[in-house]
Amino acid sequence: MHRRDFLKFTGLASGTLVLGGAAAAGYMSGADKTGNTGWGRAPYAKDQFFNRKPFFVTTPTYEKVGTPQRIQYLDNLFRRNGELGMHIRSLGEGGLESVKGEGISSLPQELKAYYTEHPSAFEEFFLTRESAKQQRERWPEHRNQYLLAEAWSKAHASPLKGREAYPPQPQGPPEEWDFEGVNPDPLKLKSPQHGSELIKKITHTFGATLVGVTAIKEEWVYQGILRGVGKTNFAKPAHWKNAIVFAIPHEWESFYANPTYGTSYEAYTMLRFIAGKLETFIREIGFSSRSHVPPNSYDLIIPPLAIDAGLGEQGRHGVVITPELGANTRLAAVSTDMPLEPDKPVDLGIMKFCNKCKICAEECPSGAISFDDKPTKVVRGYRRWCTDQDKCFKAWNQVATSSARGCRVCLAVCPYSRKNNWIHTFARELDPRDPTGFTASTMLAMQKQFFDYPGGSQYLPPPDGNNKTYGKAPDWLRTEEWFDF
Amino acid sequence: MSMGVLIALFFTGLRYWLADASITMNWWKWLILSAWFLFLAITVAAAFTLMGEGEWTAGKRFLLFFGIVLLLAGSGIWKLLKKV
Numbered sequence: 197m198h199r200r201d202f203l204k205f206t207g208l209a210s211g212t213l214v215l216g217g218a219a220a221a222g223y224m225s226g227a228d229k230t231g232n233t234g235w236g237r238a239p240y241a242k243d244q245f246f247n248r249k250p251f252f253v254t255t256p257t258y259e260k261v262g263t264p265q266r267i268q269y270l271d272n273l274f275r276r277n278g279e280l281g282m283h284i285r286s287l288g289e290g291g292l293e294s295v296k297g298e299g300i301s302s303l304p305q306e307l308k309a310y311y312t313e314h315p316s317a318f319e320e321f322f323l324t325r326e327s328a329k330q331q332r333e334r335w336p337e338h339r340n341q342y343l344l345a346e347a348w349s350k351a352h353a354s355p356l357k358g359r360e361a362y363p364p365q366p367q368g369p370p371e372e373w374d375f376e377g378v379n380p381d382p383l384k385l386k387s388p389q390h391g392s393e394l395i396k397k398i399t400h401t402f403g404a405t406l407v408g409v410t411a412i413k414e415e416w417v418y419q420g421i422l423r424g425v426g427k428t429n430f431a432k433p434a435h436w437k438n439a440i441v442f443a444i445p446h447e448w449e450s451f452y453a454n455p456t457y458g459t460s461y462e463a464y465t466m467l468r469f470i471a472g473k474l475e476t477f478i479r480e481i482g483f484s485s486r487s488h489v490p491p492n493s494y495d496l497i498i499p500p501l502a503i504d505a506g507l508g509e510q511g512r513h514g515v516v517i518t519p520e521l522g523a524n525t526r527l528a529a530v531s532t533d534m535p536l537e538p539d540k541p542v543d544l545g546i547m548k549f550c551n552k553c554k555i556c557a558e559e560c561p562s563g564a565i566s567f568d569d570k571p572t573k574v575v576r577g578y579r580r581w582c583t584d585q586d587k588c589f590k591a592w593n594q595v596a597t598s599s600a601r602g603c604r605v606c607l608a609v610c611p612y613s614r615k616n617n618w619i620h621t622f623a624r625e626l627d628p629r630d631p632t633g634f635t636a637s638t639m640l641a642m643q644k645q646f647f648d649y650p651g652g653s654q655y656l657p658p659p660d661g662n663n664k665t666y667g668k669a670p671d672w673l674r675t676e677e678w679f680d681f
Numbered sequence: 682m683s684m685g686v687l688i689a690l691f692f693t694g695l696r697y698w699l700a701d702a703s704i705t706m707n708w709w710k711w712l713i714l715s716a717w718f719l720f721l722a723i724t725v726a727a728a729f730t731l732m733g734e735g736e737w738t739a740g741k742r743f744l745l746f747f748g749i750v751l752l753l754a755g756s757g758i759w760k761l762l763k764k765v
Contacts, residue, residue, distance in 0.1 A: 210688070218729075226733020648738050
């Protein structure tokens with residue numbers, strides 16, 4: 197062979213090897229577990245974080261259109277259903293049928309007022325109860341297939357049980373409880389900046405992926421019930437000055453296999469441990485503190501606080517979307533009187549993307565997510581997309597799980613919920629810097645054309661659907677990989 | 682480093698392939714050709730990244746779509762290289 201031919205064919209072989217190398221490197225990058233942000237080899241290293249500085253704004257991207265109002269506790273689905281459930285139980289046997297038959301007018305005053313304003317929520321309550329009954333009856337058919345998923349979820353839920361749940365629920369008014377065990381001889385903090393920096397570092401060491409700080413606005417405080425006190429109308433306590441808001445993702449592989457393989461409890465319990473430790477830490481250095489943790493131990497509404505703290509923006513599905521974790525962002529907070537420098541909110545174009553996207557609305561098994569082109573509903577003084585909580589909860593009671601433990605399909609299908617590897621990092625860096633919106637439109641077109649989505653009802657069990665999950669369940673949650681049945 | 686060696690060998694070989702095809706190269710032609718090869722490598726890497734994530738269908742569709750785009754662009758570039 198001539199030298200010239202040798203070089204020509206060596207070149208050809210080298211070009212092929214370069215492309216093969218690109219394929220191999222790409223595949224390894226995609227499969228690499230360190231792309232699972234928040235769980236990787238460097239839990240709070242610099243390369244984990246999106247640089248928010250170029251996107252700081254003075255006011256958050258949610259739109260204020262009136263006088264803000266505090267959220268009444270009955271606006272919270274779980275509290276509302278809890279109240280109605282208690283009322284039904286208080287009536288004894290036949291209570292459910294009696295309340296259903298007599299209607300809203302038979303309810304105690306507060307519930308009557310709420311359901312008169314939201315009659316569809318009253319109807320959904322009974323439909324959900326029926327769905328829950330069917331879910332329980334159907335569970336034996338699915339138990340073997342989802343044995344590991346159920347066991348995994350129950351394992352994560354186990355620290356939430358009963359009075360021993362951590363952190364302990366407040367006992368007594370905030371002016372007492374939040375100060376219990378506070379160091380009586382605190383040192384002088386050098387500055388609020390020092391305070392914020394320290395608290396963020398500490399919260400990361402407790403396991404938080406993202407941490408932000410914001411002042412607590414009055415309108416983000418629940419009204420009508422106060423943990424440790426009970427039902428009461430109260431003013432925001434003076435010492436609830438700042439909130440430390442933090443986020444972690446769900447375990448990514450189970451998260452993509454929602455609704456049946458994932459669980460909310462896994463992130464919830466981790467958040468509770470972080471919050472409880474942070475609560476103790478803050479008291480030890482001389483300041484009051486109070487945890488606000490999932491599933492329902494809140495006196496503050498956390499998502500708007502997270503937006504104020506610059507963690508992300510509100511998504512169409514009502515969940516905060518962050519650049520690092522997308523909608524795989526689970527939140528908790530600790531309120532404190534510690535002097536802290538607040539973070540700035542950000543505008544990353546997420547809400548604008550949500551205007552066009554609608555994938556979560558298309559995929560929602562219960563049709564609970566708004567298809568409006570822009571946020572249209574005014575809720576307590578803010579214009580926003582509104583997710584129908586009652587419809588959403590009904591789907592929890594329909595999917596093939598043993599009980600209502602969430603759905604999370606909207607979070608899994610969100611185009612922002614992508615791992616921390618080069619291709620998604622490139623997209624999340626490019627999109628917010630493109631003022632034309634071309635990048636967003638192109639990515640959305642690719643998302644819709646290239647990716648497979650089962651479609652709303654397919655996530656439900658037969659006959660309505662086929663128990664589909666968004667992604668394939670990991671082997672460690674697939675019973676058939678480990679057991680004969 | 683081995684990737685760098687392979688790329689150098691590829692371009693060395695390419696030089697002879699182009700010369701044998703009677704194509705005279707200049708700086709902008711090399712630039713276009715390099716950019717095309719870079720996009721090809723990125724497309725392959727991106728498609729396989731999606732496959733590595735478990736998004737096999739998305740990866741295959743991505744490769745098919747951008748593969749066709751790159752094939753068409755490549756044929757256009759080849760004609761341009763020969764013509765000018």
